[in-house]
Amino acid sequence: MIILIDMDGVIADFEGKIIEEINKKYPKIKIIENRDKWIGDFYKERDNEIYNIIEKIRNSKGFIKNLKPIKGSKEALDYLLEKGYDVFICSSPLSQTKTL
DSSP states (O other): OEEEEESBTTTBOHHHHHHHHHHHHOTTSOOOOOTTTHHHHHHHSTTSHHHHHHHHHHTSTTTTTTOOBOTTHHHHHHHHHHTTOEEEEEOOOOTTGGGO
16 A cells, blocks of 8 residues: 655644744744644745745755754654555645755
8 A cells, every 4th residue: 555645734834933933033023833734824924924934944045954853753654654554655745845
């Protein structure tokens, strides 16, 4: 059996890194962490300040490389591989793949 697993928000903590970087680089901006909707809400209105900041952060050099794993994701992947499944990690590419 082949299993495809999304990377962002499943294996890699994309949203957590965005929040961490906003808190570090833009401390006056208050982001409430709500993983079910917050990032999608900012992407609905593409000409707002937060959207532009998120784009700048996610396209910065080393962003993808430095994502932390979601708690339990490594163990889950190890379990699936141990059971003999063909596991592939998939994700949509960022627009600035040269910065990975």
